[in-house]
Amino acid sequence: MVQENKNKQMDAMAKTAPSQNQKQFGSAASADSQTNLCMQEWQRVRSRLRAELGEATFNSWFQSLTATKPNNKRVILHAPTPFIGSWIETHYLPRILNHWKSENKIVKRIEIMARDHMPQTEPAPIVRPQPVYRPRSKPVFETHSRDDIGAPLNPHYTFDNFITGKSNELAHAAARRVAEVGEVVFNPLFLYGGVGLGKTHLMHAIAWEIRRSTPDRRVLYVSAEKFMYHFVRAVRFKDTMTFKQQFREVDVLMVDDIQFIAGKESTQEEFFHTFNTLFDKNHQVIISADRSPSDLEDIGDRICSRLGCGLVADIHPTDYELRLGILQSKADNLLRNNKEIAVTEDVLEFLARRISSNVRDLEGALRRIIASASFNSKLITIEMAKSELRDLLRTSAKQVTVEEIQRIVADYYNLRMSEMLSTRRAQIIARPRQIAMYLCKQLTMLSLPEIGRKFGGRDHTTVIHAVNRIQELCQTDATINEDVASLRRRLEA
Ligand code: ADP
Numbered sequence: 001m002v003q004e005n006k007n008k009q010m011d012a013m014a015k016t017a018p019s020q021n022q023k024q025f026g027s028a029a030s031a032d033s034q035t036n037l038c039m040q041e042w043q044r045v046r047s048r049l050r051a052e053l054g055e056a057t058f059n060s061w062f063q064s065l066t067a068t069k070p071n072n073k074r075v076i077l078h079a080p081t082p083f084i085g086s087w088i089e090t091h092y093l094p095r096i097l098n099h100w101k102s103e104n105k106i107v108k109r110i111e112i113m114a115r116d117h118m119p120q121t122e123p124a125p126i127v128r129p130q131p132v133y134r135p136r137s138k139p140v141f142e143t144h145s146r147d148d149i150g151a152p153l154n155p156h157y158t159f160d161n162f163i164t165g166k167s168n169e170l171a172h173a174a175a176r177r178v179a180e181v182g183e184v185v186f187n188p189l190f191l192y193g194g195v196g197l198g199k200t201h202l203m204h205a206i207a208w209e210i211r212r213s214t215p216d217r218r219v220l221y222v223s224a225e226k227f228m229y230h231f232v233r234a235v236r237f238k239d240t241m242t243f244k245q246q247f248r249e250v251d252v253l254m255v256d257d258i259q260f261i262a263g264k265e266s267t268q269e270e271f272f273h274t275f276n277t278l279f280d281k282n283h284q285v286i287i288s289a290d291r292s293p294s295d296l297e298d299i300g301d302r303i304c305s306r307l308g309c310g311l312v313a314d315i316h317p318t319d320y321e322l323r324l325g326i327l328q329s330k331a332d333n334l335l336r337n338n339k340e341i342a343v344t345e346d347v348l349e350f351l352a353r354r355i356s357s358n359v360r361d362l363e364g365a366l367r368r369i370i371a372s373a374s375f376n377s378k379l380i381t382i383e384m385a386k387s388e389l390r391d392l393l394r395t396s397a398k399q400v401t402v403e404e405i406q407r408i409v410a411d412y413y414n415l416r417m418s419e420m421l422s423t424r425r426a427q428i429i430a431r432p433r434q435i436a437m438y439l440c441k442q443l444t445m446l447s448l449p450e451i452g453r454k455f456g457g458r459d460h461t462t463v464i465h466a467v468n469r470i471q472e473l474c475q476t477d478a479t480i481n482e483d484v485a486s487l488r489r490r491l492e493a
């Protein structure tokens with residue numbers, strides 16, 4: 001009886017088995033199709049992001065991101081490092097969600113995770129370093145103890161002395177990250193931006209920080225010019241072996257102002273090999289330039305594409321608040337040991353409003369009025385600053401050039417300069433180009449034909465059309481109106 005029952009049960013199981021198998025097979029199939037769907041959707045969201053943000057930004061943040069969907073409503077994006085994950089989370093999450101919803105409106109939530117093989121937790125919070133270098137009465141440059149081929153580091157160029165705002169927040173965060181984390185997070189780190197916006201300051205700050213926290217790591221900072229100088233010398237004295245060793249055996253190599261080696265074939269070649277050797281050893285390379293990797297003309301394509309394959313962080317021109325913050329900090333530093341001179345807030349505000357070209361000029365202006373006040377025992381007032389800085393204020397009033405407008409508009413819309421000047425009519429390029437023409441008309445003294453010529457030799461009627469169109473759109477389209485206002489602020493700032 002018992003046996004009979006068992007047999008019946010076995011039979012029953014045998015009968016149900018295929019259907020269970022089928023069921024299991026069915027769920028695997030639906031999981032597969034879910035995965036496929038997710039991949040397709042992510043592919044389309046990626047295309048949208050690429051078109052919207054431009055190639056450089058896209059490659060920095062989204063290239064290595066993968067997506068999974070635990071259920072219909074939830075998407076998980078897997079970032080290669082916690083830094084990239086948290087940056088995407090704070091800067092791009094709503095945008096990604098919107099795009100995803102337009103592809104599939106059932107999706108309600110997107111989460112970011114750092115991938116398993118990467119450290120799951122942020123490194124322990126860094127205790128803010130005590131400034132290692134006490135302010136001195138005059139700047140003393142310290143040479144790198146181990147590598148005298150490296151350039152001296154300026155003791156004032158530390159993270160503590162670097163003031164952040166919207167325009168440099170990415171570059172600053174990336175620099176800190178590279179300096180603080182022993183492992184290589186992104187390679188290379190490519191910092192770019194106009195003159196006097198803090199690229200060298202950030203590189204020195206990285207070097208100081210690494211020397212402080214991990215003195216065993218060998219850090220070498222050179223300008224591209226110095227790199228070339230050492231290379232040419234090594235060739236002349238037939239000592240390229242030593243040269244190669246010096247540059248290829250460091251843990252962190254920083255080359256400042258890489259645009260300098262544009263067009264210099266053999267230096268480029270040598271740099272390329274140095275770069276590759278370090279890259280293959282997973283040693284950190286940090287590069288700065290006055291333009292993005294893709295805009296570096298006369299630097300070979302293979303170098304450009306390698307330079308852009310890590311994290312590309314740009315530094316935009318400062319806005320008023322940041323300039324004021326920098327001035328306050330610089331004034332504090334300069335006057336720390338000088339109780340007789342004071343610079344009032346209204347003078348700082350005046351400088352921040354009127355000197356917008358770059359931080360170097362801003363700092364120079366502050367130093368000048370402080371020097372003048374101490375030599376002549378004068379009180380620092382706005383009137384005094386105006387007369388002391390006559391020349392600077394005059395040049396800074398007629399600052400904006402067509403090239404600057406083109407560059408800032410191109411950066412804002414993540415276009416290349418070549419696209420800005422091209423004849424392409426796709427709206428994504430043509431609209432920013434029209435905005436740039438409009439701003440040229442508003443902010444420079446150039447005539448319409450002159451503006452046309454600067455935009456790849458266009459006719460003045462094209463410029464008139466652009467100016468009218470943007471004027472019209474500023475009345476009817478809130479986004480364009482805001483974009484134009486923001487660009488104008490940047491240019492006039
Ligand atoms: P770049 O290398 O981009 O041409 P630098 O790094 O030489 O510019 O900066 C020029 C000057 O401006 C330096 O004295 C630097 O300390 C100062 N500076 C630039 N940006 C900042 C900032 N965000 N905070 C404090 N000082 C800054």
Ligand code: MG
Pocket residue numbers: 199200201256257
């Ligand atoms: Mg510099």
